[in-house]
Amino acid sequence: MADIKVDVRGETCPVPLVETRKALRKASPGDTVEIIGTHPASKKEIPMALKALGLKLVDIHEEGDVWKIRIGV
Amino acid sequence: MTDKATIVVHSGDMDKLYSALIISTGALAMGMEASLYFTFWGLERLIKGKLEGGALSKMHLLGLGKWMVRRRMKAANVASLEKLLQDFKELGGKIIACEMTMQIMGIKRENLRQDLIDEYGAVGAYIQEARESNITLFI
Numbered sequence: 001m002a003d004i005k006v007d008v009r010g011e012t013c014p015v016p017l018v019e020t021r022k023a024l025r026k027a028s029p030g031d032t033v034e035i036i037g038t039h040p041a042s043k044k045e046i047p048m049a050l051k052a053l054g055l056k057l058v059d060i061h062e063e064g065d066v067w068k069i070r071i072g073v
Numbered sequence: 074m075t076d077k078a079t080i081v082v083h084s085g086d087m088d089k090l091y092s093a094l095i096i097s098t099g100a101l102a103m104g105m106e107a108s109l110y111f112t113f114w115g116l117e118r119l120i121k122g123k124l125e126g127g128a129l130s131k132m133h134l135l136g137l138g139k140w141m142v143r144r145r146m147k148a149a150n151v152a153s154l155e156k157l158l159q160d161f162k163e164l165g166g167k168i169i170a171c172e173m174t175m176q177i178m179g180i181k182r183e184n185l186r187q188d189l190i191d192e193y194g195a196v197g198a199y200i201q202e203a204r205e206s207n208i209t210l211f212i
Contacts, residue, residue, distance in 0.1 A: 014099045015152050018160045021102035025164070049103040 001030045008037040009066065016042035017049060020071075024055065027073040032058065035069045043067045077106040078208040081199065085114030087127035087139065087154075093212045094157040100208065101164035108202045109161070110194075112171035115212075117178070119170060119186050124154050158189060167191045169198050 006023045008016040016037045023033050035046060043062070046069050050057050056072040078100040082093045093115075097107040111119055118124050132138040152160075162168075169192045170185060182193070192198060203209045 010150055011152075012150055014095050014102065014157075017102040018098050018164070021104075021164060022160070045103075052104040 002028070002032075004031055004033045006033065006035045008035060008039070008042070010038060012039050013041060015039075017045050020046050020049065020069075024053070024071065024073060029073055031073045033071040033073060035071070037067060037069075038065050043069070075106055075205045075207075076104065077108070077202075077206040078210075079108045079110065079199070079202040079206040080209070081211045082109050082111045082115035082118075083113050084130065084212055085117045085127045086130040087125070088130050088142070089212050090115070090118055090127055090154060091151075091157075093210075094154060094161060096210070097166060098157055098161045098164065101161065101166055105208075106165070106167075107161070108167040108169065108206075110169045110171065110199045110202065112174050116171055116174045116180065116185075118154075119168075119189065120180060120184050121186060124158070124186075162189060167202075169194045169202070171195070 004023055004027055006019050008019050011019070016035065016039050020035050027033055037043070047057050047060065050071060058070040058072045061068045078097060080093050080097055082090065084090070093109060097109055100107045118127055129139045129142060168190050170190045172193050172195055174180070
C-alpha cells in the first residue's frame with residue numbers, strides 16, 4: 001500500500017500523461033498514485049486515460065495553476 | 074480489432090517525427106498498443122547520432138528556423154525526441170525498420186539504433202500491424 005508521487009509541474013504534452021502511465025504500470029494493487037502538474041490539457045486527459053484503463057480517480061484538486069490527481073490502483 | 078495505433082514514419086523532418094512520437098506515446102499512455110514503421114527519410118533518423126538531425130518541414134530557412142523553433146521548444150520544456158523514444162519503448166511500443174529502405178540507402182543493421190528496433194520487415198509487416206489497428210497514420 002505505497003503512496004507514489006509523480007511531480008510533472010512545468011512539463012508539457014505528452015509528458016504528464018506518459019509519466020502517469022509509467023507510474024501506474026509500476027504500481028501494485030492497493031497503491032495510490034498522486035500526480036501533481038500544471039499542464040492544463042493533462043488535467044482533462046489523465047481522467048480520460050484512467051477511464052480507458054479502468055482505474056479509479058480518487059480525487060482531483062486544483063489550486064491556482066497547480067492540479068493534483070489521486071488515483072487508486 | 075485491437076485497440077492499437079500504427080504509424081508509418083516516412084518523413085525525417087524534426088517536427089513530423091515529434092508528431093509521430095507524441096501520438097504514439099500518447100496512445101500507449103491511454104492504454105492502447107502502438108507500432109511505428111520507419112521507412113525512407115524516417116528510417117534515417119534511426120541511424121546512430123541522427124535522431125535530432127532532421128530539418129523543419131516548413132520555414133527551415135537553412136537551419137535558422139529550426140534553431141528558433143528548438144529554442145522555443147526548450148523554453149516551453151518540450152521533451153527531447155530521445156526521451157519520447159525511450160518512453161515509447163518503456164510503455165511497450167514496437168518499432169519496425171523497413172528493410173527495403175536499408176537496401177536502397179545502403180544502411181546496415183549495425184548503423185542503426187538496434188537498441189530501439191524490435192523487427193526488420195517489409196510491407197507485410199506494416200499490413201499485419203495496420204489490419205488490427207483502429208488508428209493508422211502516414212506521417
